[in-house]
Amino acid sequence: MRPQLPEFILTIEATYELWRTAANLVSFMEELARRYPTGDVYIVWDNLNIHYDGRDERWTRFNERHGGRFHFVYTPLHASWVNQIEIWFSILQRRVLRHGSFSTVAEPTRRIMSFIAQWNRYECHPFRWTFRGQFQQDESRLAA
Numbered sequence: 001m002r003p004q005l006p007e008f009i010l011t012i013e014a015t016y017e018l019w020r021t022a023a024n025l026v027s028f029m030e031e032l033a034r035r036y037p038t039g040d041v042y043i044v045w046d047n048l049n050i051h052y053d054g055r056d057e058r059w060t061r062f063n064e065r066h067g068g069r070f071h072f073v074y075t076p077l078h079a080s081w082v083n084q085i086e087i088w089f090s091i092l093q094r095r096v097l098r099h100g101s102f103s104t105v106a107e108p109t110r111r112i113m114s115f116i117a118q119w120n121r122y123e124c125h126p127f128r129w130t131f132r133g134q135f136q137q138d139e140s141r142l143a144a
Contacts, residue, residue, distance in 0.1 A: 022050040026058055033066045042071045044085065084127050088119075 032041065045051040051074070053059050063070050096115045102108045 020048070020050060022054065022056075022058060025050050026062060029062060029070075033062075033070075038069075040069050040071060042073060044073045044075065046075050047077055087127050091119075 029043075051072075059070075059072060092112065092115060096111050097108070100108065100111065102111075
């Protein structure tokens with residue numbers, strides 16, 4: 001199965017949490033739903049366990065609350081290079097983190113969030129995706 005992907009990414013959205021938990025991610029996604037109240041929203045995720053439904057069916061229920069307009073697309077296992085966000089993470093690393101000297105724990109968060117705002121305002125653009133193979137999705141692991 002080859003998922004339908006949007007033609008481009010409009011913005012990069014981020015938040016910083018000390019711990020990656022399903023509850024934190026659901027909270028972040030609820031904020032995205034408020035920020036983008038209409039239209040289809042495509043979420044490209046890797047295979048982190050909290051990105052899947054789980055016993056509580058968190059993403060099925062989330063999508064029901066928001067009219068089924070969220071589309072979850074998973075990158076293949078062991079293929080982070082396929083995920084377009086990895087290109088952007090490389091840019092972030094080179095421009096903000098590589099030679100960064102941070103005097104407090106809060107400073108890298110502030111710089112990263114500032115870079116995201118600057119990127120979304122002035123530099124956001126589609127990344128050219130040249131992958132031409134076929135993905136094999138595990139249908140049993142798809143959310144909503």
